[in-house]
Amino acid sequence: MEKQKDRFFAAVRDGDAQTVETLLKEDNSLVNAKDPRGSTPLILASYYNHLKVVKLLLENRALIDEKDASGNTALMGVCFKGFEEVADLLINSGADVNAHNGMGASCLIFAATFNREGIARLLLSKGADINARDARGNTALDHAKIQGASAMIDLLELNQ
Numbered sequence: 648m649e650k651q652k653d654r655f656f657a658a659v660r661d662g663d664a665q666t667v668e669t670l671l672k673e674d675n676s677l678v679n680a681k682d683p684r685g686s687t688p689l690i691l692a693s694y695y696n697h698l699k700v701v702k703l704l705l706e707n708r709a710l711i712d713e714k715d716a717s718g719n720t721a722l723m724g725v726c727f728k729g730f731e732e733v734a735d736l737l738i739n740s741g742a743d744v745n746a747h748n749g750m751g752a753s754c755l756i757f758a759a760t761f762n763r764e765g766i767a768r769l770l771l772s773k774g775a776d777i778n779a780r781d782a783r784g785n786t787a788l789d790h791a792k793i794q795g796a797s798a799m800i801d802l803l804e805l806n807q
Contacts, residue, residue, distance in 0.1 A: 652680055659688045659704075662697035671707050678707045685716030693721035693737065696730045701737070711742045718749035726757035731765045744775045751782035759787035759803065762796040771806050778807075 651670065655677045658666035667688070670677055681687055689709040692700040701721075705711065712720050722742040725734045738744060747753050752760075755775040758767040767787070771777065780786055788807070791799040 652677060655680070656682050656688065656691070659691050659697070659700055660695060662692070662695060662700055664697070664699040664703055667700050668703055671703070675707060678704060678709050679713065681715075685714075687713045687715070687721070689713065690715050690719070690721045690724055693730070693733050694724040694728060696725075696728065696733055698733055698736065701733055705736070705740050711737065711740055712746055714746075714748070718747070720746050720748075720754075722746065722754050723748060723752070723757055726754045726763060726766050726770070727761055729761065729763045729766060731763075731769065734766050734769055738769065738773050744770050744773050745779065747779070747781075751780065753779040753781070753787070755779065755787040756781055756785070756790055759796070759799055760790040760794060762791075762794060762799055764798055764802060767799060767802055771802075777803060 651674065655670045679687055689701065689704045692704055714720055722734060722737045744754055755767060755770045758770060778786060788803040791803055
């Protein structure tokens with residue numbers, strides 16, 4: 648069983664949708680398994696921008712807002728990495744745009760911190776809380792100012 652789980656996670660990381668699909672047919676409980684770092688297959692597939700695998704996992708009822716050991720969701724990972732197509736799929740599949748991780752960071756705070764303007768626009772259009780604060784009391788706008796991201800600052804100020 649552990650060998651199959653390792654093979655499954657390797658396929659997810661590699662974006663091997665065919666192997667992921669085959670292994671899910673053999674054991675659907677793998678869809679929400681966790682690796683040693685607490686990441687689910689959906690978190691990993693999203694983080695590596697494997698859109699086809701993300702779709703497959705969602706079709707197999709992956710828990711969309713499950714968190715890793717740091718409290719990050721799949722959507723948070725793509726907000727950090729900047730994968731707009733995966734972000735759009737996750738959001739339209741019901742991901743919580745206002746989830747917070749262990750440090751209180753929200754998806755919008757990640758998008759602002761890493762200057763992911765397209766994702767910030769998407770999050771705002773789907774109801775992201777522009778006033779959400781992280782554990783240090785900073786909002787997405789505060790993070791954009793810290794980074795000196797002028798276009799992001801303008802976007803966030805416009806949406807306040």
